[in-house]
Amino acid sequence: MQALEGRIAFITGGASGIGFGMARAFLRHGMKVIVADIRQEHLDMVAAALDRSNGDYHLIRLDVTDRAAMERAADEAERVFGKVHVLCNNAGVASTVPMDEASFADWDFVMNINLGGVINGTTSFLPRIKAHREGGHVVNTSSIGGILPLPGPGGIYTASKFAVRGLTESLRMALAPHGIGVSLLCPGLVRTNLAETTEHLDPSGKRRELSPFKDIESPLDFGMDPLDIGERVVAGIIHNEAYILPHGEFKDEVREAFAEIVEAFPADQAVDPKRAAVEAGRRQATIEAKKAAAGIR
Template sequence: MREFRGKTAFITGGGSGIGLGMARALLGRGMNVVVADLLESHLQEARAALSGTNRLHCIRLDVSDRAAMREAARETERMFGNVHVLANNVGVSQRNPIDEAGYEDWDYVLGVNIGGTVAGLVEFLPGMKAHGEGGHVVNTSSMAGMIPVPAFAGVYAASKFAVRGLSDSLRLALAPHGIGVSVLCPGMVKTRAMTAGDLYRQAHEGDAADERRETIEGGMDPFELGETVAEAIAHNRPYIFPHGEFREEVASYFNDMLAAFPTDFELDERRAASEERRARMTAEAKAMADALGGES
């Protein structure tokens, strides 16, 4: 998607951190931007940080609430018309390790991280496909969706692996509609995603708590990351890996998987034909998806 000016973006988790970085980068390229966030304090900060434009609109939203997501899609269209960029960015974690997590932990994390992404796709994609003007979807996964992580982040990792997988498939599905897809897999970023976790959960469960938490220091500047995402949208890059320090670890992980494949095997004719047909269909769809952005 080369042209941004005058088009519209919808960003979940856009009131702080990575989402706010995306919002500033896209506003800077002339887009209308709708920022959705669960915490009113974050929306207030977003309004202050992005002041001086009438191309910003904020919505308080629980992404796991499907009816609320449907209304957010309608409100966005009423404000700015057709949506061209959908950023399913919001993400939450929990404190219990994966081997001790209860149903409530799994339901909360999967409901927001996967359920919220699915809700965004279900409510926004029909309009994006129908208007025929092309566009782009950015789904925020994590490096925790690429490599094994300690047990305390296991439930979160499960959700982020799912987001990565659905993004790979979605990219192939949306190419015929002129819509690109990128999956964002960041490492540490200066956000409050961890320190605000309890507040998000309280607000998600209907409690009134809504206050500020401290920013994680030592991570990448979210505004720098926002610019990286905008460039990836412009060039239709399938993967956004902003943190180079993970490269060797990811390579080692994937090399372990490659080493586990048998090398001495035979396929019967029917199985070989089926696999050849599947691989050909995937390759054709991938070529069409990659062609949307020209250079990658």
């Protein structure tokens, strides 16, 4: 989607951190933006930070786990701006409990927001984007933790972000026939209030160390500027990038991780020809679907 001016974006978790970075970047590029967020105080800060005179943005208080509320938000977005072209499923929380100690409630808290929010946004908005036939783009926020597993308290977060990655990679192929691009955003450290938001929303009341880096008081303080992430997302949409990977420091580690997977396959194995034929057909269908997705402009 190379022409962004005048297009409308809907961003969950849009009132702080990466979401607000996207919102500011989109506005810079002439888009209209719906900022959706569960925390009223963050929406109030957005209202104070942005100039209301241009009328190019709209604020909605939204719990992404509430499917009825997501539908109402989609209705409101269309009432205000007519339609939505870009959907950014960005709302997320971190893990606060090691996965081997986690309760069902701990799992539900993270999965319902990080994965459920993406599912709910996708299900509510995609029929509307497909219906207006003007093209569009979906950006799902995963994490470098959706490519490289995190230890300790990060396990539940990793599970949710790996799921978002798989969903997004398949969705990119599924939407190619409709002229809708899809990108997976996998950031590393970004200057956000993820830890504070997680603690604010976590119904368990548990306050555990969110970072495995015990020698650093606040690792997020060393993170990338959210506005820089927003500009990378703009570029990713314009160029229809399958993966938006802003943090170059992970390149070698990701290469090593995938090399480990490849090395785990049998070195010398006779494969049943019929099974091989089935997989060859699946592989060719995937190749064709990826080519179609890459061709969207």
